[in-house]
Amino acid sequence: MNRTKYIAVFKNTREMIKADNICKDARLEYSxxxxxxxxxxxxxxxxxxxxIQKDELTEILHSKNIFPTVYERDKI
Amino acid sequence: MLNTYFDNASTSYPKPQQVALDIADYLNNNSSTYGRGAYGSIRATTSMVERCRDMIAKKISCDSPEKVFFTQNATTAINTILKGLFLTRNDVSRILISPMEHNAVMRPLEYLRSLGKVEYDIMPHYPDGLIDVDKLLITLEDINYSLLITNHQSNVNGVVQPIADIKKIAADTPLLVDATQSLGSIDIDAGDCDFLAFTGHKYLFGPTGVGGLYISAPELITPLVHGGTGSNSESYEMPDFYPDMFEAGTPNTTGITGLLAAMEANVESRHTREEFLEVINKFINIESITVYCAKDVDNRGELFSFRHKNISSAEFTHRLYQQFGICTRSGLHCAPLAHRTLGTIKGGTVRIALSKYHSFEDLNYLVSSVEKIANE
Structure with a gap:
């Protein structure tokens, strides 16, 4: 079954790489x-x-004061 | 083997071994850019740059690492601040500077003065260049300055300025601190200044070509350099968010790799403060030379100058190298204002700039070598 995919876009590179490291440390599945x-x-x-990662991923990023813009991939 | 390199105020040597190893590894195995793609090595490079930014921020007790910007060196950082503040203004701004400023400050200031953008005065001070904070308070009550500028440690006599005290009495006037000669060896708190310029290749032990600045309110500064940032790429305007706003162009990722390795090496000093003070006293006791350092022991950083009553500074430096292999720097050290303050503008001085890598044995070799030449 194909689950819905989301894309999180960040203000800049620094925020993006911080998010990358946070997600990696939290062992979330993402690319x-x-x-x-x-x-x-x-x-x-x-x-x-x-x-299935959406709530956890956004919650953990918000807790670190990172607020990406999230898009549903098939709707962009 | 003795460490005979005493020119660490020009650039530090040796560096931690990991600096060269990590730079070689980066160039050989992972030479990607910062943030302009999504493949693995770009993520690694980008993460490394941000880790380095975080470490610098931590070092200056700054809780907003995005307000730490990488530049080529401290000179570029100072130019960014001074031109960013004053170049586009139409009125004349009055600036108050320490008596020990380097040409990294004086030349951009003189340029701005020639354009009718700024005027500057010198802070009240003691003969050794230490800022007289009590008199400064009176000066600031009389005149409304747009900016105060001081280095943290002089690159000529090592006098360490009381940054926290200055900021305390000048709370309403922005303060630019040039920490070129101190960051890595003397603590500084970003909370005690509004702008801080630094270099990576001196007491942080990184390679040349990487430095930076901290700006408490970046929105007040117009960027010096405009160009690509890998963000807001559809726009011809510079981004108004940080750090992108002040980091146009590909950053020096090779240099930042080395700087990060240097900071992570966390070099411990091989001599004690007491040993340094003992050495400086030995210099003071050499009859034929005059030592230029802070009068008060508490304000003495680990660099100082001297000159001999008969032998010129250039000749003394040459003899130290020829006879003992000791590397020092003579002349004006790109700081004519500091030399005017100290009365050494004619002929300059021989500068001794220590490193954490010097042992007490190295320091004693320096003393005995200077004594031999001084007493010839």
Whole structure:
């Protein structure tokens, strides 16, 4: 079954890499991918994750004062 | 083997072994850029840069690491602050500077003065260049300054300025501290200043080509350099968030790799404070030389200058190297204002700048070598 995928985009590289390290330390399942051009012409990276990680991932990032913009991948 | 390198105020040597190892590893195995992609080695490089930024922030007790910006060196950092504050203003700003400033401050200031942007005065001080905080208080009551500037430790006589006391009495006036000669050897708190410039290659033991600045209110500064940041790429404008706003262009990831390795090495001093003070006293007791250091022991950083009554500074430095292999720097040390303050503008001095790597044995070798030349 294909579960819904989400993309978290960050204010800048520093926030993105902090989020990457936080998610890694929390042993969450996620991938780092280039920012889709439909979101931005950004040359940087963003985090791709599954719906089952959504609450935990956003909660843990919010607890560290990181507030990404989250998109549902199939709707962008 | 004796460590005969006493020019650490120019650049430190030796560096921790891990600096070269990590730089080589980065260049050979992981030479990716910062933040401009999503593959593994970019993530590793980006993470390394941010770890280094976090370590610098911790070192200066700054709880907003995103307000620490990497530059090429302290000079670029100081130019960023001074030009960012004053170049675009139409009125004349009045600035108060310490009597010990380096040309990294004086030249951008003179440039701004030539454009009619700033005027500057010198802070009240004692003969050794130490700022007279009591008189400074009176000065600040009389005149409204836009900015105060002082180095933390002089690169000529090592006098350490009372930064916390200055900030306490000048709470309403922004303070720029040039920590080039102190960060890594003397504690400084970002809470005691509004701007802090530093370099990585002196007492932090990193490679040359990487330094930085801390800005408490970055929104007040116009960036000196404009260009790509890997963020807001659809816009021709610089981002207004940090650290991107002050880091246009590819950062010196090679240098930052080395700086991080150097800080993680956490070098411990091989001599004690008492041993250093004993050495400086031995210098003071050499009859034919005059030592330039802070009068008060508490304000003595681990660098100082001297000159001989008959032998020129250039000649003394040359003899130290030729006869004993000791590396020092003579002349004006790019700090003519400091030398004018000390009365040594004509002829300059021989500067001795210690490192944590010096043992007491190294220091005694230095003393005996200077004594031999001084008494020839």
């Amino acid at each position: 780092v991918i280039p920012v889709p051009e439909s979101i931005s012409s950004e040359c940087g990276m963003c985090i791709l994750f599954d719906i």
